[in-house]
Amino acid sequence: VTGAIIGGVALGIIETFGAAYVSVPYKDAFAFLVLIAFLVFRPQGIFGERVAEKA
Numbered sequence: 001v002t003g004a005i006i007g008g009v010a011l012g013i014i015e016t017f018g019a020a021y022v023s024v025p026y027k028d029a030f031a032f033l034v035l036i037a038f039l040v041f042r043p044q045g046i047f048g049e050r051v052a053e054k055a
Contacts, residue, residue, distance in 0.1 A: 003046035011035065 014034050019027035042048075 003048070007038075007046055 011031060011034065015027050015031040018030035018034075022030060
């Protein structure tokens, strides 16, 4: 739950700064790109642990 709260606040801040510095019409696209990039590089979450699969 803590990771979801921190992620939501961070995404809101990133979206606000993206709208201020890039463009307001693209703020939703910017937020989706950040979300997709985060899920590609850290799919287990902010505080998630890596789980090794047994062979």
